[in-house]
Amino acid sequence: MTTVPPVRREVLVEAAPAVAFEVFTDGIGRWWPLAELSVHGGRAGSVGFVDGVIVERTGSGDEAVWGTVTRWEPPGVVAFSWHPGRPADVAGLVEVTFAAVEGGTLVTLRHSGWESYADPAAARAEYDRGWPTVLGRYGGEVAARAVRPAPSGPARRP
Template sequence: MATEVVPPIRRSLVVPLSQADAFDLFVRRLADWWPLATISLGRLEAASCHIEPSIGGRVFERARDGTEALWGTVVAWDAPWRLAFTWHPGRAPASAQEVEVRFVEVLAAQTRVEVVHRGWERAGERAAPMRARHDEGWQAILARFEALSRGETAPPEPREPGGCGG
Protein backbone atom coordinates (compact mmCIF):
# COMPACT_ATOMS: atom_id res chain seq x y z
CA MET A 1 0.00 0.00 0.00
CA ALA A 2 1.45 3.38 -1.02
CA THR A 3 1.79 6.03 1.66
CA GLU A 4 -0.50 8.99 1.07
CA VAL A 5 1.25 12.33 0.65
CA VAL A 6 0.30 14.70 3.45
CA PRO A 7 0.78 18.38 2.64
CA PRO A 8 3.26 20.37 4.71
CA ILE A 9 2.21 22.94 7.27
CA ARG A 10 3.09 26.41 6.02
CA ARG A 11 3.01 29.46 8.26
CA SER A 12 4.31 32.94 7.58
CA LEU A 13 4.37 36.15 9.60
CA VAL A 14 6.10 39.50 9.46
CA VAL A 15 7.86 40.74 12.57
CA PRO A 16 9.26 44.23 13.31
CA LEU A 17 12.84 43.03 13.66
CA SER A 18 15.89 42.92 11.45
CA GLN A 19 16.67 39.57 9.89
CA ALA A 20 19.48 38.94 12.38
CA ASP A 21 17.32 39.90 15.37
CA ALA A 22 14.42 37.70 14.19
CA PHE A 23 16.81 34.77 13.77
CA ASP A 24 18.32 35.45 17.19
CA LEU A 25 14.90 35.59 18.87
CA PHE A 26 13.85 32.34 17.20
CA VAL A 27 17.03 30.43 18.04
CA ARG A 28 18.79 31.90 21.05
CA ARG A 29 15.68 33.01 22.92
CA LEU A 30 13.51 29.98 22.10
CA ALA A 31 12.63 29.39 25.77
CA ASP A 32 11.33 32.97 26.10
CA TRP A 33 8.43 32.37 23.73
CA TRP A 34 7.92 28.61 23.32
CA PRO A 35 4.85 27.47 25.33
CA LEU A 36 6.67 24.77 27.31
CA ALA A 37 3.88 24.08 29.81
CA THR A 38 1.61 22.82 27.04
CA ILE A 39 3.82 22.07 24.02
CA SER A 40 6.68 19.95 25.32
CA LEU A 41 7.33 16.44 26.54
CA GLY A 42 7.72 17.42 30.19
CA ARG A 43 4.81 19.90 30.25
CA LEU A 44 4.89 21.58 33.68
CA GLU A 45 8.26 19.99 34.52
CA ALA A 46 9.90 21.50 31.42
CA ALA A 47 12.16 24.40 32.40
CA SER A 48 13.73 25.47 29.09
CA CYS A 49 14.27 24.56 25.46
CA HIS A 50 17.27 25.10 23.22
CA ILE A 51 18.68 24.92 19.70
CA GLU A 52 22.40 24.24 19.51
CA PRO A 53 23.76 26.63 16.83
CA SER A 54 25.36 24.33 14.24
CA ILE A 55 24.61 21.46 11.89
CA GLY A 56 24.26 18.37 14.05
CA GLY A 57 23.20 20.48 17.04
CA ARG A 58 20.38 19.31 19.21
CA VAL A 59 16.90 20.79 19.51
CA PHE A 60 15.88 19.80 23.02
CA GLU A 61 14.11 20.61 26.25
CA ARG A 62 15.55 20.56 29.75
CA ALA A 63 13.40 19.62 32.73
CA ARG A 64 13.57 21.27 36.14
CA ASP A 65 15.62 18.31 37.42
CA GLY A 66 18.20 18.81 34.62
CA THR A 67 17.20 15.84 32.46
CA GLU A 68 17.04 16.52 28.74
CA ALA A 69 14.68 15.26 26.05
CA LEU A 70 15.58 15.41 22.38
CA TRP A 71 13.13 17.06 19.99
CA GLY A 72 15.31 16.90 16.87
CA THR A 73 18.63 17.69 15.22
CA VAL A 74 19.77 20.73 13.24
CA VAL A 75 20.26 19.77 9.57
CA ALA A 76 20.78 23.27 8.09
CA TRP A 77 22.30 26.33 9.74
CA ASP A 78 22.60 29.39 7.51
CA ALA A 79 22.37 32.25 10.02
CA PRO A 80 20.58 34.61 9.78
CA TRP A 81 18.70 33.37 6.69
CA ARG A 82 17.68 29.78 7.31
CA LEU A 83 17.46 27.03 9.88
CA ALA A 84 16.18 23.47 9.45
CA PHE A 85 15.90 20.65 11.94
CA THR A 86 14.38 17.21 12.27
CA TRP A 87 11.35 16.98 14.55
CA HIS A 88 10.58 13.84 16.56
CA PRO A 89 9.94 14.75 20.22
CA GLY A 90 9.31 11.55 22.15
CA ARG A 91 9.57 9.42 18.99
CA ALA A 92 12.23 7.50 17.11
CA PRO A 93 14.38 9.62 14.77
CA ALA A 94 13.30 7.43 11.83
CA SER A 95 9.76 8.88 12.14
CA ALA A 96 11.00 12.49 12.14
CA GLN A 97 9.49 15.30 10.15
CA GLU A 98 11.54 18.33 9.13
CA VAL A 99 10.95 21.94 10.11
CA GLU A 100 12.50 24.62 7.93
CA VAL A 101 12.46 28.27 9.00
CA ARG A 102 13.47 31.07 6.64
CA PHE A 103 14.05 34.68 7.62
CA VAL A 104 13.45 37.02 4.68
CA GLU A 105 14.29 40.68 5.14
CA VAL A 106 11.37 42.83 3.95
CA LEU A 107 12.74 46.18 5.18
CA ALA A 108 15.67 47.11 7.41
CA ALA A 109 13.64 46.39 10.54
CA GLN A 110 11.01 44.04 9.17
CA THR A 111 11.42 40.32 8.50
CA ARG A 112 9.09 37.69 7.13
CA VAL A 113 9.46 34.42 9.03
CA GLU A 114 8.39 31.40 6.97
CA VAL A 115 7.90 28.03 8.64
CA VAL A 116 7.43 24.82 6.66
CA HIS A 117 6.87 21.59 8.59
CA ARG A 118 6.98 18.61 6.22
CA GLY A 119 7.57 14.87 6.01
CA TRP A 120 4.34 13.72 7.63
CA GLU A 121 4.36 10.49 5.60
CA ARG A 122 7.02 9.11 7.95
CA ALA A 123 4.36 8.94 10.68
CA GLY A 124 2.39 6.32 8.72
CA GLU A 125 -1.26 6.00 9.67
CA ARG A 126 -0.86 8.70 12.33
CA ALA A 127 0.24 11.30 9.74
CA ALA A 128 -3.03 13.16 9.14
CA PRO A 129 -4.13 13.49 12.79
CA MET A 130 -0.59 14.32 13.87
CA ARG A 131 -0.36 17.04 11.21
CA ALA A 132 -3.70 18.52 12.36
CA ARG A 133 -2.47 18.74 15.98
CA HIS A 134 0.81 20.31 14.90
CA ASP A 135 -1.00 22.84 12.70
CA GLU A 136 -2.86 24.08 15.79
CA GLY A 137 0.37 23.96 17.79
CA TRP A 138 2.28 26.12 15.31
CA GLN A 139 -0.50 28.70 15.38
CA ALA A 140 -0.14 29.10 19.16
CA ILE A 141 3.67 28.94 19.06
CA LEU A 142 4.06 31.60 16.39
CA ALA A 143 1.51 33.91 18.06
CA ARG A 144 3.80 33.96 21.10
CA PHE A 145 6.88 34.53 18.92
CA GLU A 146 5.18 37.42 17.12
CA ALA A 147 4.04 39.07 20.38
CA LEU A 148 7.54 38.92 21.84
CA SER A 149 9.01 40.31 18.60
CA ARG A 150 6.77 43.36 19.09
CA GLY A 151 7.94 43.83 22.66
CA GLU A 152 4.64 42.61 24.06
CA THR A 153 4.07 40.00 26.69
CA ALA A 154 3.63 36.66 24.98
CA PRO A 155 0.00 35.54 24.89
CA PRO A 156 -0.97 32.94 27.45
CA GLU A 157 -0.10 29.36 26.67
CA PRO A 158 -2.85 27.28 25.07
CA ARG A 159 -5.17 25.72 27.65
CA GLU A 160 -5.04 22.30 26.04
CA PRO A 161 -1.78 20.52 25.31
CA GLY A 162 -0.77 21.28 21.74
CA GLY A 163 0.46 18.97 19.08
CA CYS A 164 4.17 19.42 18.84
CA GLY A 165 5.09 16.46 20.98
CA GLY A 166 4.76 12.79 20.02
Template sequence: MNSLFSHADDSIPDPAESRDDLGPVICTVTVPGSVVQAFAGFTDHTHLWWPLESHGVYGAGSYVEFEENLILETAEDGRTTIWGTIDDWQPPLSFHATWHPGTTALWSTELRVAFRAVESGTEIRLVHDGWEGAEDPSATRAAYAADWPDVLSRYVRFMGGTVPEGKPA
Protein backbone atom coordinates (compact mmCIF):
# COMPACT_ATOMS: atom_id res chain seq x y z
CA MET A 1 0.00 0.00 0.00
CA ASN A 2 1.56 3.30 -1.15
CA SER A 3 -0.72 5.51 0.85
CA LEU A 4 -2.55 5.43 4.12
CA PHE A 5 -5.60 5.91 1.95
CA SER A 6 -5.31 3.24 -0.70
CA HIS A 7 -8.02 4.90 -2.75
CA ALA A 8 -6.13 8.20 -2.86
CA ASP A 9 -5.71 9.66 -6.34
CA ASP A 10 -1.98 9.87 -7.13
CA SER A 11 -2.72 12.56 -9.74
CA ILE A 12 -3.55 15.21 -7.12
CA PRO A 13 -0.75 17.76 -7.21
CA ASP A 14 1.47 18.13 -4.19
CA PRO A 15 0.79 21.56 -2.60
CA ALA A 16 4.55 22.07 -2.14
CA GLU A 17 5.04 21.72 -5.90
CA SER A 18 2.34 24.31 -6.55
CA ARG A 19 3.98 26.76 -4.15
CA ASP A 20 7.32 26.36 -5.94
CA ASP A 21 5.55 27.34 -9.14
CA LEU A 22 4.27 30.49 -7.45
CA GLY A 23 7.42 31.55 -5.64
CA PRO A 24 8.51 35.17 -5.69
CA VAL A 25 10.02 36.78 -8.75
CA ILE A 26 13.40 38.09 -7.60
CA CYS A 27 15.49 40.43 -9.75
CA THR A 28 18.77 42.03 -8.76
CA VAL A 29 20.56 44.79 -10.64
CA THR A 30 23.48 47.06 -9.83
CA VAL A 31 23.75 50.72 -10.73
CA PRO A 32 26.63 53.17 -10.30
CA GLY A 33 26.29 55.71 -7.53
CA SER A 34 25.28 55.85 -3.91
CA VAL A 35 22.25 54.26 -2.27
CA VAL A 36 20.68 57.72 -1.93
CA GLN A 37 21.10 58.37 -5.67
CA ALA A 38 19.77 54.92 -6.62
CA PHE A 39 16.71 55.28 -4.38
CA ALA A 40 15.96 58.75 -5.77
CA GLY A 41 16.41 57.52 -9.34
CA PHE A 42 13.97 54.70 -8.71
CA THR A 43 11.32 56.62 -6.74
CA ASP A 44 11.64 60.32 -7.66
CA HIS A 45 12.42 59.94 -11.36
CA THR A 46 10.38 56.87 -12.31
CA HIS A 47 8.65 58.87 -15.05
CA LEU A 48 12.00 59.25 -16.84
CA TRP A 49 12.80 55.55 -17.20
CA TRP A 50 9.63 53.47 -16.78
CA PRO A 51 8.51 52.03 -20.17
CA LEU A 52 4.99 53.49 -20.08
CA GLU A 53 4.47 52.75 -23.77
CA SER A 54 4.50 49.02 -23.01
CA HIS A 55 4.02 48.82 -19.23
CA GLY A 56 1.58 51.57 -18.42
CA VAL A 57 -2.19 51.82 -18.21
CA TYR A 58 -2.43 55.02 -20.30
CA GLY A 59 0.60 54.46 -22.55
CA ALA A 60 3.29 56.82 -23.75
CA GLY A 61 2.78 60.38 -22.62
CA SER A 62 1.49 59.45 -19.19
CA TYR A 63 3.42 60.09 -16.00
CA VAL A 64 4.20 57.70 -13.14
CA GLU A 65 5.19 58.89 -9.68
CA PHE A 66 5.47 57.98 -6.03
CA GLU A 67 3.02 60.39 -4.39
CA GLU A 68 2.70 60.25 -0.59
CA ASN A 69 1.73 56.61 0.07
CA LEU A 70 0.67 55.79 -3.51
CA ILE A 71 2.27 54.82 -6.80
CA LEU A 72 0.22 56.67 -9.43
CA GLU A 73 0.02 56.90 -13.18
CA THR A 74 -1.51 60.06 -14.64
CA ALA A 75 -2.69 60.26 -18.26
CA GLU A 76 -2.14 63.34 -20.42
CA ASP A 77 -5.83 64.20 -19.97
CA GLY A 78 -5.56 64.11 -16.16
CA ARG A 79 -7.07 60.67 -15.47
CA THR A 80 -5.22 58.75 -12.76
CA THR A 81 -4.90 55.14 -11.74
CA ILE A 82 -3.28 53.73 -8.62
CA TRP A 83 -0.61 51.12 -9.23
CA GLY A 84 -0.03 50.39 -5.56
CA THR A 85 -0.09 51.56 -1.97
CA ILE A 86 3.17 52.01 -0.08
CA ASP A 87 2.90 50.52 3.38
CA ASP A 88 6.55 50.55 4.44
CA TRP A 89 8.72 53.47 3.34
CA GLN A 90 12.35 53.40 4.53
CA PRO A 91 14.30 55.85 2.33
CA PRO A 92 16.90 55.30 1.03
CA LEU A 93 17.01 51.63 1.97
CA SER A 94 13.71 50.07 0.93
CA PHE A 95 10.01 50.27 0.33
CA HIS A 96 7.17 47.76 0.32
CA ALA A 97 3.92 48.25 -1.57
CA THR A 98 0.85 46.49 -2.78
CA TRP A 99 1.02 46.20 -6.57
CA HIS A 100 -2.00 46.24 -8.86
CA PRO A 101 -1.41 48.47 -11.92
CA GLY A 102 -4.47 48.65 -14.12
CA THR A 103 -6.69 46.71 -11.71
CA THR A 104 -8.58 47.41 -8.53
CA ALA A 105 -6.97 46.99 -5.15
CA LEU A 106 -9.33 44.10 -4.35
CA TRP A 107 -6.52 41.81 -5.43
CA SER A 108 -2.89 42.81 -5.45
CA THR A 109 0.56 41.35 -5.30
CA GLU A 110 3.38 42.55 -3.05
CA LEU A 111 6.46 44.41 -4.13
CA ARG A 112 9.56 44.98 -1.98
CA VAL A 113 12.53 46.88 -3.34
CA ALA A 114 15.73 47.14 -1.29
CA PHE A 115 18.87 49.22 -1.97
CA ARG A 116 22.30 48.19 -0.66
CA ALA A 117 25.75 49.66 -1.13
CA VAL A 118 28.20 47.41 -2.96
CA GLU A 119 31.71 48.01 -4.26
CA SER A 120 30.51 48.98 -7.75
CA GLY A 121 27.64 51.23 -6.60
CA THR A 122 24.22 50.16 -5.37
CA GLU A 123 22.54 46.81 -5.64
CA ILE A 124 18.77 46.89 -6.06
CA ARG A 125 16.86 43.75 -5.14
CA LEU A 126 13.24 43.55 -6.24
CA VAL A 127 11.04 40.81 -4.77
CA HIS A 128 7.55 40.45 -6.25
CA ASP A 129 5.22 37.94 -4.61
CA GLY A 130 1.60 37.12 -3.79
CA TRP A 131 0.29 35.46 -6.95
CA GLU A 132 -2.26 33.24 -5.23
CA GLY A 133 -5.20 35.65 -5.63
CA ALA A 134 -4.80 36.14 -9.39
CA GLU A 135 -7.31 34.66 -11.79
CA ASP A 136 -4.44 32.64 -13.31
CA PRO A 137 -1.61 32.73 -10.74
CA SER A 138 0.97 30.87 -12.85
CA ALA A 139 0.40 33.04 -15.92
CA THR A 140 0.49 36.23 -13.85
CA ARG A 141 3.76 35.21 -12.23
CA ALA A 142 5.25 34.18 -15.59
CA ALA A 143 4.32 37.54 -17.15
CA TYR A 144 6.02 39.49 -14.37
CA ALA A 145 9.06 37.17 -14.44
CA ALA A 146 9.41 37.98 -18.14
CA ASP A 147 8.74 41.74 -17.81
CA TRP A 148 10.73 42.83 -14.73
CA PRO A 149 14.17 42.29 -16.35
CA ASP A 150 13.22 44.61 -19.24
CA VAL A 151 11.84 47.26 -16.89
CA LEU A 152 14.89 47.12 -14.62
CA SER A 153 17.24 47.29 -17.62
CA ARG A 154 15.71 50.67 -18.45
CA TYR A 155 16.36 51.80 -14.87
CA VAL A 156 19.99 50.60 -15.03
CA ARG A 157 20.60 52.56 -18.25
CA PHE A 158 18.88 55.64 -16.80
CA MET A 159 21.23 55.50 -13.81
CA GLY A 160 24.27 55.34 -16.12
CA GLY A 161 24.89 51.62 -15.83
CA THR A 162 25.36 49.15 -18.62
CA VAL A 163 23.22 46.12 -19.33
CA PRO A 164 25.32 43.05 -20.18
CA GLU A 165 24.97 41.70 -23.71
CA GLY A 166 22.28 39.09 -24.01
CA LYS A 167 20.22 40.78 -21.31
CA PRO A 168 16.97 42.60 -22.08
CA ALA A 169 17.36 45.91 -23.88
Protein backbone atom coordinates (compact mmCIF):
# COMPACT_ATOMS: atom_id res chain seq x y z
CA MET A 1 0.00 0.00 0.00
CA THR A 2 1.31 3.44 -0.95
CA THR A 3 1.24 6.07 1.77
CA VAL A 4 -0.38 9.31 0.66
CA PRO A 5 1.50 12.30 2.11
CA PRO A 6 -0.29 14.96 4.14
CA VAL A 7 -1.43 18.25 2.67
CA ARG A 8 0.55 21.07 4.27
CA ARG A 9 -0.44 24.70 3.76
CA GLU A 10 0.75 27.89 5.42
CA VAL A 11 -0.47 31.44 5.69
CA LEU A 12 1.25 34.36 7.39
CA VAL A 13 -1.16 36.67 9.18
CA GLU A 14 -0.41 40.05 10.72
CA ALA A 15 -1.70 39.27 14.20
CA ALA A 16 -0.47 37.75 17.44
CA PRO A 17 -0.92 33.98 17.84
CA ALA A 18 -3.77 34.48 20.33
CA VAL A 19 -5.71 36.58 17.82
CA ALA A 20 -4.94 34.19 14.96
CA PHE A 21 -6.13 31.25 17.07
CA GLU A 22 -9.30 33.07 18.13
CA VAL A 23 -10.21 34.04 14.56
CA PHE A 24 -9.64 30.46 13.38
CA THR A 25 -11.71 28.87 16.15
CA ASP A 26 -14.27 31.30 17.59
CA GLY A 27 -14.53 33.18 14.30
CA ILE A 28 -14.75 30.26 11.85
CA GLY A 29 -18.37 31.10 11.04
CA ARG A 30 -17.36 34.52 9.70
CA TRP A 31 -14.75 33.34 7.22
CA TRP A 32 -15.46 29.74 6.17
CA PRO A 33 -16.73 29.69 2.54
CA LEU A 34 -19.96 27.85 3.38
CA ALA A 35 -21.65 28.36 0.01
CA GLU A 36 -18.75 26.64 -1.78
CA LEU A 37 -17.33 24.24 0.81
CA SER A 38 -19.93 22.77 3.14
CA VAL A 39 -22.24 19.81 3.50
CA HIS A 40 -25.43 21.81 2.91
CA GLY A 41 -24.08 24.23 0.29
CA GLY A 42 -26.37 27.21 -0.25
CA ARG A 43 -28.59 26.12 2.65
CA ALA A 44 -25.72 26.32 5.16
CA GLY A 45 -26.28 29.05 7.70
CA SER A 46 -23.40 28.70 10.14
CA VAL A 47 -20.43 26.65 11.25
CA GLY A 48 -18.68 26.66 14.61
CA PHE A 49 -16.76 24.80 17.26
CA VAL A 50 -19.47 23.68 19.71
CA ASP A 51 -18.88 21.40 22.70
CA GLY A 52 -15.82 19.75 21.18
CA VAL A 53 -17.18 19.27 17.67
CA ILE A 54 -17.28 21.33 14.50
CA VAL A 55 -20.92 21.69 13.50
CA GLU A 56 -22.54 23.14 10.39
CA ARG A 57 -26.16 24.26 10.73
CA THR A 58 -28.76 25.32 8.22
CA GLY A 59 -31.35 28.03 8.84
CA SER A 60 -33.97 25.30 9.26
CA GLY A 61 -31.96 23.48 11.93
CA ASP A 62 -30.35 20.63 9.99
CA GLU A 63 -26.89 19.79 11.36
CA ALA A 64 -23.79 18.13 9.98
CA VAL A 65 -20.80 17.30 12.17
CA TRP A 66 -17.54 18.01 10.37
CA GLY A 67 -15.17 16.67 13.02
CA THR A 68 -14.25 16.29 16.67
CA VAL A 69 -11.60 18.32 18.47
CA THR A 70 -8.69 16.13 19.53
CA ARG A 71 -6.33 18.84 20.76
CA TRP A 72 -7.07 22.35 22.04
CA GLU A 73 -4.03 24.31 23.24
CA PRO A 74 -4.62 28.05 22.73
CA PRO A 75 -2.90 29.92 21.29
CA GLY A 76 -0.58 27.32 19.78
CA VAL A 77 -2.55 24.43 18.34
CA VAL A 78 -5.96 23.06 17.49
CA ALA A 79 -6.45 19.61 15.98
CA PHE A 80 -9.54 17.70 14.96
CA SER A 81 -10.85 14.73 13.04
CA TRP A 82 -12.24 15.83 9.67
CA HIS A 83 -15.22 14.17 7.98
CA PRO A 84 -17.72 16.74 6.65
CA GLY A 85 -20.51 14.85 4.90
CA ARG A 86 -18.99 11.48 5.76
CA PRO A 87 -19.30 9.01 8.65
CA ALA A 88 -16.90 9.64 11.55
CA ASP A 89 -15.00 6.44 10.75
CA VAL A 90 -14.04 7.93 7.36
CA ALA A 91 -12.13 10.84 8.81
CA GLY A 92 -8.88 12.57 8.12
CA LEU A 93 -6.91 14.47 10.71
CA VAL A 94 -6.29 18.22 10.64
CA GLU A 95 -3.80 20.01 12.85
CA VAL A 96 -3.39 23.78 12.77
CA THR A 97 -0.47 25.45 14.52
CA PHE A 98 0.02 29.14 15.28
CA ALA A 99 3.66 30.21 15.64
CA ALA A 100 4.83 33.74 16.40
CA VAL A 101 7.18 35.07 13.73
CA GLU A 102 8.43 38.52 12.91
CA GLY A 103 5.46 40.47 11.59
CA GLY A 104 2.74 38.19 12.90
CA THR A 105 1.84 34.51 13.08
CA LEU A 106 2.68 31.66 10.76
CA VAL A 107 -0.41 29.45 10.59
CA THR A 108 0.35 25.95 9.36
CA LEU A 109 -2.38 23.48 8.46
CA ARG A 110 -1.49 19.80 8.12
CA HIS A 111 -4.18 17.42 6.82
CA SER A 112 -3.39 13.70 7.00
CA GLY A 113 -5.15 10.38 7.47
CA TRP A 114 -6.01 9.62 3.85
CA GLU A 115 -6.02 5.86 4.45
CA SER A 116 -9.65 5.92 5.61
CA TYR A 117 -10.89 7.20 2.23
CA ALA A 118 -11.95 4.86 -0.59
CA ASP A 119 -9.54 6.65 -2.95
CA PRO A 120 -6.85 8.26 -0.75
CA ALA A 121 -5.03 10.01 -3.61
CA ALA A 122 -8.23 11.55 -4.99
CA ALA A 123 -9.30 12.73 -1.52
CA ARG A 124 -5.91 14.31 -0.96
CA ALA A 125 -6.03 16.04 -4.35
CA GLU A 126 -9.50 17.46 -3.59
CA TYR A 127 -8.39 18.96 -0.28
CA ASP A 128 -5.09 20.14 -1.73
CA ARG A 129 -7.21 22.32 -4.06
CA GLY A 130 -9.66 23.41 -1.33
CA TRP A 131 -7.43 24.40 1.56
CA PRO A 132 -5.88 27.41 -0.23
CA THR A 133 -9.37 28.91 -0.68
CA VAL A 134 -10.19 28.28 2.98
CA LEU A 135 -6.93 29.73 4.27
CA GLY A 136 -7.25 32.71 1.93
CA ARG A 137 -10.64 33.53 3.46
CA TYR A 138 -9.20 33.02 6.94
CA GLY A 139 -6.29 35.39 6.20
CA GLY A 140 -8.76 37.97 4.91
CA GLU A 141 -10.76 37.73 8.13
CA VAL A 142 -7.64 38.21 10.25
CA ALA A 143 -6.79 41.32 8.21
CA ALA A 144 -10.36 42.63 8.53
CA ARG A 145 -10.24 42.01 12.27
CA ALA A 146 -7.27 44.37 12.49
CA VAL A 147 -9.48 47.26 11.32
CA ARG A 148 -12.56 46.52 13.48
CA PRO A 149 -12.93 46.02 17.23
CA ALA A 150 -12.19 42.55 18.55
CA PRO A 151 -14.87 40.59 20.36
CA SER A 152 -14.24 40.50 24.09
CA GLY A 153 -12.90 37.44 25.84
CA PRO A 154 -10.29 34.80 25.06
CA ALA A 155 -10.79 31.76 22.86
CA ARG A 156 -12.89 29.30 24.80
CA ARG A 157 -12.49 25.57 24.94
CA PRO A 158 -14.85 23.89 22.48
